[in-house]
Amino acid sequence: MCLTVPCEVVRVDGLTAVVERAGTRFDVSLIFIDEVVRPGDFLAVQAQRHAHAVLSRAEAEEILRFYDRLGEILDREEAAHG
Numbered sequence: 700m701c702l703t704v705p706c707e708v709v710r711v712d713g714l715t716a717v718v719e720r721a722g723t724r725f726d727v728s729l730i731f732i733d734e735v736v737r738p739g740d741f742l743a744v745q746a747q748r749h750a751h752a753v754l755s756r757a758e759a760e761e762i763l764r765f766y767d768r769l770g771e772i773l774d775r776e777e778a779a780h781g
Contacts, residue, residue, distance in 0.1 A: 701745040704766075705759035708740045716750065718742060 706718035706727070714729045716736055728749045729736055736742065741759035742750035754762075 703743045703745050703751070703762075704747075705741050705754055705762050706744045706750075707759075708736055708738050708742060710738060711736050716742065718744060718750075720744075 706720040708716050709719050710717040715726050725747050727744050731751045734753050741754040743752040744750050
């Protein structure tokens with residue numbers, strides 16, 4: 700199972716983009732994207748390899764808040780059952 704993570708586009712070079720997530724930059728393939736991608740856009744990225752959708756900033760922020768909340772819940776569960 701792959702988790703989709705929102706990443707911000709830093710640079711586009713043909714069918715590849717450099718994206719950033721949590722201070723880490725990496726290349727992703729844009730082969731599955733039918734839209735024009737520009738720096739500042741957000742992409743839904745799987746396995747740090749392939750972008751599969753362009754997201755609005757609001758969508759990306761909502762997903763990241765969800766992941767943060769999920770992490771907090773999992774941390775509490777782990778601490779309670781340690």
